[in-house]
Amino acid sequence: MTARPEDFELIRTEVRRLCDRFGNEYWRGLEPSGYPEEFAAELTAHGWLGSLIPEQYGGGGLSLAGASVILEEISASGGNPSACHAQMYVMGTLLRHGSEAQKQKYLPQVADGRKRLQAFGVTEPTAGSETTAIRTRAERDGDSWRINGQKIWTSRALHSDLMILLARTAPVAEAKNRTDGLSVFLIELRGDDGDLVPGLTINPIPTMMNHNTTEVFFEEVVVPGDSLVGTEGLGFRHILDGMNAERILIAAECIGDGRFFLDRASEYAKGREVFGRPIGMNQGVAFPLAKAYTNLQAADLMRWKAANLFDAGAPCGAEANMAKLLASEASWEAGNAALNTHGGFGFAQEYDIERKFRETRLYQVAPINNNLVLAFVAQKCLGLPKSY
Secondary structure, eight states: OOGGGGGGGHHHHHHHHHTTOOOOOHHTTTTOOOOOOHHHHHHHHSSSSTTSGGGGGGGGOOOOHHHHHHHHHHHHHHHHHTTTHHHHHHHHHHHHSSSSSHHHHHHHHHTTTTOOEEEEOOOTTTTTTTTOOOOEEEEEETTTTEEEEEEOOTTTTTGGGGEEEEESSSOOOGGSTTTTTTEEEEOOBBOOTTOOOOOOEEEEOSSSSSSEEEEEEEEEEEEEEGGSSSSTTTTHHHHHHEEEEEEEHHHHHHHHHHHHHHHHHHHHHHOOOTTTEEEEGGGHHHHHHHHHHHHHHHHHHHHHHOOOOHHHTTTOOHHHHHHHHHHHHHHHHHHHHHHHHGGGGGGGGOOOOOHHHHHGGGTTTTTSSSHHHHHHHHHHTOOOOOOO
């Protein structure tokens, strides 16, 4: 059955009611790098962060389409869902490829908040977007694995108890193709005392937006043998589900950002009078907002198409990527129009336009650069020669 936006009005209402308790002053007060502990705790307590976990493991059993609405509403309210969105999109890898023992052990704890699964360790400084070039190694050591290497842009690692980690378990020379030899692990970042496990170092990376991102160093970190998720050597294929979910959920966040910008700008344009009339009467103000709204609506249609394909178990790589590209560009266009509408006040912190402007700009670069999306579409959809 195809989900429609109107199918989730109750979710929108309840999430918005929760978000209204954490207004723009709350998010402004966390700048430049504070983590919204109270907000994340409330989302968990109400079951929203466990929404994609099946009911038999204590979660909400919600579809990805439904989960996307949660993040959209957080963004539309003026909040920053990056503080917690990974706990949703990493679920695909664990749910589809994890063992029953892993799911029984961890999913109920994630659903009720005893464990936080916010960290997705994939990107490395020397590899960037070339995931198959990662160097972090996981080597067998008796009944354990010994991990050495470095990850970067691993957001929320300092606020997580668990991490989905992609590491190389076989040398590149032994691989038949470049996606072989990579494996996925579900690892515990902290011991029983709450401190990081021996050999693990996590450093925050200050950025232009409050994203709580970090670099992570593994130096002889030992994890149990049953930390392996799925089949050894097939990790790249295992994380693709998580990546498609990530792109769709990020698209929904951008849709929410766009709504925030256009709602704020429209109200301001109706109430702000210059030369004796509302500035919204001027086509130089109205047309950019109308165009941004049109593009945002078009991006939203692709978001729903991608989400429905994902929930049906159908291939959705192209749609997920296109949804992310279109939504990130539409939200940025809406942000620019909102900033221009507000004029100098758009740069004032109290109006929150500049904060959301910084937040939404990230998504043209992450979780995948839009130029790589275009290269993917050119090859996979148009049959053009592979460029990378």
